[in-house]
Amino acid sequence: MAMPQTETAFEAKVDNAVAVRGVSKNYGDVEALKDMSLEFPRGQLTSLLGPSGCGKTTLLKIIAGLLEPNAGEIEVNGKAVTGPGPDRAFVFQDFALLPWASVLRNVGFGLELRGVARSEREAIAEKYIKDVGLAGFEKSYPHELSGGMRQRVGLARALSVNAQVLLMDEPFSAVDEQTRRKFQEDLLNLVQNESKTFIFVTHSIEEAVYVSDQIAILLPRPSRVSEIIRPSGFRNKDAASIRRDPEYLDIVDEIWASLRSYVE
Amino acid sequence: MKIMGYRLPAMSSLILWGILWEIVGQAGVTFFIPPLSKVFVTLFEVIGTGSFQKALWDTAYAFFAGVFFSIVIGIPTGIMMGKNRLIDEMLLPWVNMFLSAPLTALVPVLMVLFGFGMKSIIITTTLFAIWIIILNTRAGVMQINRSMIEMARSFGASPMDAFFKIYFWAALPEILGGVRIGVIRAVKGVIIGQLLISIVGFGALFELYSSNFLMAHFWAVLIVLFALAFTISEVFAYLERRVAYYAAKR
Ligand SMILES: Nc1ncnc2c1ncn2[C@@H]1O[C@H](COP(=O)(O)OP(=O)(O)OP(=O)(O)O)[C@@H](O)[C@H]1O
Ligand SMILES: [Mg+2]
Numbered sequence: 025m026a027m028p029q030t031e032t033a034f035e036a037k038v039d040n041a042v043a044v045r046g047v048s049k050n051y052g053d054v055e056a057l058k059d060m061s062l063e064f065p066r067g068q069l070t071s072l073l074g075p076s077g078c079g080k081t082t083l084l085k086i087i088a089g090l091l092e093p094n095a096g097e098i099e100v101n102g103k104a105v106t107g108p109g110p111d112r113a114f115v116f117q118d119f120a121l122l123p124w125a126s127v128l129r130n131v132g133f134g135l136e137l138r139g140v141a142r143s144e145r146e147a148i149a150e151k152y153i154k155d156v157g158l159a160g161f162e163k164s165y166p167h168e169l170s171g172g173m174r175q176r177v178g179l180a181r182a183l184s185v186n187a188q189v190l191l192m193d194e195p196f197s198a199v200d201e202q203t204r205r206k207f208q209e210d211l212l213n214l215v216q217n218e219s220k221t222f223i224f225v226t227h228s229i230e231e232a233v234y235v236s237d238q239i240a241i242l243l244p245r246p247s248r249v250s251e252i253i254r255p256s257g258f259r260n261k262d263a264a265s266i267r268r269d270p271e272y273l274d275i276v277d278e279i280w281a282s283l284r285s286y287v288e
Numbered sequence: 289m290k291i292m293g294y295r296l297p298a299m300s301s302l303i304l305w306g307i308l309w310e311i312v313g314q315a316g317v318t319f320f321i322p323p324l325s326k327v328f329v330t331l332f333e334v335i336g337t338g339s340f341q342k343a344l345w346d347t348a349y350a351f352f353a354g355v356f357f358s359i360v361i362g363i364p365t366g367i368m369m370g371k372n373r374l375i376d377e378m379l380l381p382w383v384n385m386f387l388s389a390p391l392t393a394l395v396p397v398l399m400v401l402f403g404f405g406m407k408s409i410i411i412t413t414t415l416f417a418i419w420i421i422i423l424n425t426r427a428g429v430m431q432i433n434r435s436m437i438e439m440a441r442s443f444g445a446s447p448m449d450a451f452f453k454i455y456f457w458a459a460l461p462e463i464l465g466g467v468r469i470g471v472i473r474a475v476k477g478v479i480i481g482q483l484l485i486s487i488v489g490f491g492a493l494f495e496l497y498s499s500n501f502l503m504a505h506f507w508a509v510l511i512v513l514f515a516l517a518f519t520i521s522e523v524f525a526y527l528e529r530r531v532a533y534y535a536a537k538r
Pocket of ligand 2: 080081082193
């Protein structure tokens with residue numbers, strides 16, 4: 025479906041780090057995505073929110089260049105995506121750490137694959153290990169860490185390659201509620217301090233509203249964007265008072281109202 | 289194992305069988321089983337002789353060469369099969385066939401193809417060991433978590449990087465298991481090769497001793513061979529335990 029010419033021209037003025045245009049993806053007979061278009065403004069966090077199986081992971085992997093769409097195209101910084109690239113880094117839902125490698129090597133693994141010299145990549149890895157609060161665990165192995173700690177290793181690895189776009193697939197789903205809240209606050213700081221574009225998949229409405237500049241609500245297969253919500257009023261408040269902000273609560277209710285029919 | 293609160297050392301069942309052997313041997317039930325003590329005396333007599341050492345060297349050389357080739361060919365082949373559907377479909381029937389084939393029956397063919405020397409013996413040894421190594425490596429690669437491979441791809445891993453930094457390590461527990469069994473099969477292969485192709489090494493000794501009914505000598509060489517195979521397979525079992533910490537969580 026071609027967009028009207030004028031609208032395309034208008035869209036181009038907004039500074040988008042990532043643009044998804046008319047993307048479709050089938051797995052055999054299953055239509056996972058159908059003619060999906062979505063834009064991700066630079067330096068902001070966009071959440072993909074939707075019921076299980078609606079194609080969030082599929083979309084994220086297509087943006088990452090790990091999956092080929094059947095139709096449509098992805099642009100990152102104005103360039104069409106043909107495969108994985110150094111401008112994007114992925115945080116995996118199941119961490120995808122090397123179980124035979126120490127935390128230090130795991131965090132530096134992205135740099136190792138890019139051919140960065142050992143001393144340099146270890147220095148960078150150490151910095152990010154500290155940043156995610158794992159200082160002292162450099163020599164530990166993944167099986168010696170808790171789920172939340174492993175997730176932070178995966179996050180540190182993605183941060184250490186210094187990609188402009190961070191793709192996060194339900195990064196907090198494996199941690200307990202307290203840790204999750206802590207991570208959400210950390211993420212807010214991260215978005216503010218690092219000038220990166222975050223694309224964040226989640227199941228949780230509260231989480232999406234809490235951390236996002238923009239929320240794309242996806243509907244079940246064949247998936248499309250039903251609504252884009254931009255919480256703005258409480259974005260500058262401190263982390264603790266967001267959850268009590270009336271706009272926050274309203275948006276949570278609104279999203280639940282539009283999603284509930286698909287759950288039933 | 290524990291008996292009456294005492295922890296028995298590993299392999300203590302061997303002591304029991306050793307005693308039984310000694311009793312049966314002393315009773316003179318059959319010339320086929322001389323007393324174990326006599327076997328050990330013979331062992332120490334034989335071990336210093338030039339012909340034994342030459343045989344040991346010949347056997348060890350063919351054995352290690354065969355194991356070496358089955359590892360350096362088997363592991364990459366197994367990884368390729370695990371990674372690539374097409375290669376897998378092409379090769380799997382052959383691997384399965386050779387795994388269960390009576391390889392001994394192939395030895396005469398090998399002799400025609402490769403002559404009567406060391407080369408044929410090494411190839412025989414390789415053929416005994418390689419198939420299980422391929423199959424285990426393949427199984428190891430197939431169980432690798434998909435997201436680990438996607439992780440490597442997303443960070444721009446070259447095929448070489450993926451091979452040496454992901455596939456090999458992720459499949460290592462299965463690979464070591466395969467090599468351990470392969471090594472044991474290689475012992476069989478080298479002796480069969482030495483018996484059938486050219487009468488050298490331990491094969492020649494077995495031939496010599498059994499045709500002259502020197503049963504104590506026969507058992508002595510067999511014990512040496514067993515010790516050799518056991519030691520090597522224990523080395524691999526040890527390595528397997530070293531990687532066990534991540535075998536369950538890949
Ligand atoms: N490799 C695959 N082969 C076949 N079908 C697939 C494959 N991967 C995903 N699908 C199908 O595509 C649809 C979208 O899957 P996807 O994993 O993108 O959903 P999701 O939104 O990430 O779900 P969840 O929230 O449960 O993670 C699902 O219906 C799923 O069954
Ligand atoms: Mg998913």
